[in-house]
Amino acid sequence: MTKKTKAEIEAMRKSGLLLWQTHQIVVDMVAPGVTTAAIDAAVDEFIAKNGALALFKGVPGKYPYPAATCISVNEEVVHGIPGDRVLQDGDIVGVDIGLKLDGWCADCAQTLPVGTINEEKQRLIDITEGCLRLAIKEMKPDVKWSKIAKKMAKFARNAGFSVVEDLIGHGIGRDMWERPQVPNYWAISLPDFRLKQGMVLAVEPMINVGVKSIKTLADHWTIVTADKKPSAHFEHTIAITASGAEVMTCGPNGEGWAIP
Known part of the structure; x- marks a missing residue:
């Protein structure tokens, strides 16, 4: 795993701020009657117009990922491919x-309601966002990640939900996916690490209403x-500084989802 200098973290913040601005386009567009392809096209255009690279497009697999965004609806956990699906109230x-x-990556995700949602889905969104907020509060130099992961999982499970264990967060920097792996739960079989000043992590809890088990659809990407039953996903790119966590993917005044 690589630690970043202060100057490198400042450069990553520029990437993160652009990504936050990109997400504002999504917030403005999400509504009943809008297709996921329309949202993806607007995101792709905005990223290119600002001189950045959409990192998901072309990610290798059995078939290269075809879009700038992953848009996952209801029971879709992550990696939903944008298309002609129309969002419903x-x-x-x-x-x-x-x-x-400028050579630095940023990665973040949020789950949004479409129109009026039921109480169960709202609780799911609130608890998943709460897991990320909890992690941000706890992230300080010399804290073991296992301590934070245990608290995140307990928070979700105490609310009656399950934690996806087969998908995890990651380090991030010059590359989108760097060491270490960053799980959202804890087990003795998992490798642990201490947070150190200069680390930058993409922390991304994925929480389900029902069972924790997931499967991949025939398109080889969409995970459900x-x-x-419904699933929610929140993520920020977060740097560890001497005083604690600095969210790279928040707004210009520190605003955003899951900010403590």
């Missing part, structure tokens, strides 16, 4: 975007809950 939609600006 009562849906929830997770939007995950990664970009690179095994029981077809």
